[in-house]
Amino acid sequence: YGRALSYLAHTMLGGIFGTVYDVSTILILWFAGASAMAGLLNIVPRYLPRYGMAPDWARATRPLVLVFTGICAIVTIAFEADVASQGGAYATGVLALMASAAVAVTISEWRKRHKAWLGFAIVTLIFIYTIIVGIIEQPSGIKIASLFILGIVLASFVSRALRSTEVRIDKIELDDTAQKWIDELNEEGELRIVTNRREGGDVAEYRFKEHEKRVDNHIPSSDQILFYEVEPGDSSEFKGKLIIRGVDVEGYKILRTQAPAVPNAIAGFLLYLRDKTGKIPHVYFGWSEGNPLIYLARYILFGEGDTAPVTREILRQAEDDPEMRPNVHVGG
Structure with missing residues (x-):
């Protein structure tokens, strides 16, 4: 027309x-x-x-x-x-x-x-x-x-x-307790971080988890460890800021935070530790039971899945030099 x-x-x-x-x-x-x-x-x-x-x-x-x-x-x-x-x-x-x-x-x-x-x-x-x-x-x-x-x-x-394998962390903030524990761990020797998906959150859980990780990964009893727990947040948010707080559970030191994606929050925190302390941190995982394809879909959609291999891949892409890359240990 x-x-x-x-x-x-x-x-x-x-x-x-x-x-x-x-x-x-x-x-x-x-x-x-x-x-x-x-x-x-x-x-x-x-x-x-x-x-x-x-x-x-x-x-x-x-x-x-x-x-x-x-x-x-x-x-x-x-x-x-x-x-x-x-x-x-x-x-x-x-x-x-x-x-x-x-x-x-x-x-x-x-x-x-x-x-x-x-x-x-x-x-x-x-x-x-x-x-x-x-x-x-x-x-x-x-x-x-x-x-x-x-x-x-x-x-x-x-x-x-x-x-999905980008670090996806804009900024990391620690409260005074978390910063104190990291400084103490840095002064004592190796930086050993044990990841944990919190269940009961009681002393029995952390006692069992510490024993399991020390046995599976041959961590000396004299070396101190910090637990690191990431609670999945709003998975629609692609990037976010980590606010990490220190929580003491009858002598067990736990760092807790919330993030859109769990592996990315772990990888970002490890790179942060390396840059701040000048030491290569060690992180410890357990193997997940289940279909890896289902875990992959859960990670893309909900930000959580088979955490260990995804964290390793994020670190590999973020740091080209293997000597400068945080060490990922998986046992069990």
Whole structure:
């Protein structure tokens, strides 16, 4: 229809009016594309790299502009620059974006107990109704949009899997007790860290764990050890800050923290110890019972799995020199 109107404008109203019409149409389409681009440049760098669903370079604006421009060119060529063919997918996408924003605002206002949430809820229902009508009238739009959604989901999953062996620790903070214990361990000799997945958290658990690790890994009874426990946090967060606190359980010294991914928190802490003390730390694990593929999926999705080999791989990628790499021991 757009091309037909342009033809009629040139034929019936003259070249000047037709040219003004063409320029106006191009500017309108350019503004629509620029608005969509601005929205993507605002959302993608802020959220996808943060959750590991895009490479870290996606935080930069210029590379993203090139990527989105390339995608736009491919879509334009695939649809032979037919505005009508692309209109359904564009309308569906814009309406979905506006409906999502309306839902978010409604929930936010409802949680704050503001009366305005009811008005926002009505607006949200209008947007949802409009989307449904649009899908019924132009089903091609949802089909095209679904392909893009599927592509984004697959690319995000692959990105998170490939980036899962990054250290993923922005900063480490120790409380006074934890810092004191590490200083004492550094003065006495080797830095020996025993990982533990806390169960009861009582003295019997730590007594058994210490005996098991000393026997399995031939740790001298004269060497002091520190237990290190990582509680899985919000696994959707790709990176995080470690806040480590020291806890004394009847003479057993335990360092406790919370992190999005357990192996990464262990690897990051070991590298931190090496850099702060100048010594190569030793870390001790036990073998996990279970299917390694299931553990791999659990690690990617929930941040925990077969911790020992994943920690070793993270350290290998983070430190190229084997002589400077923290030592990983697995016994049992």
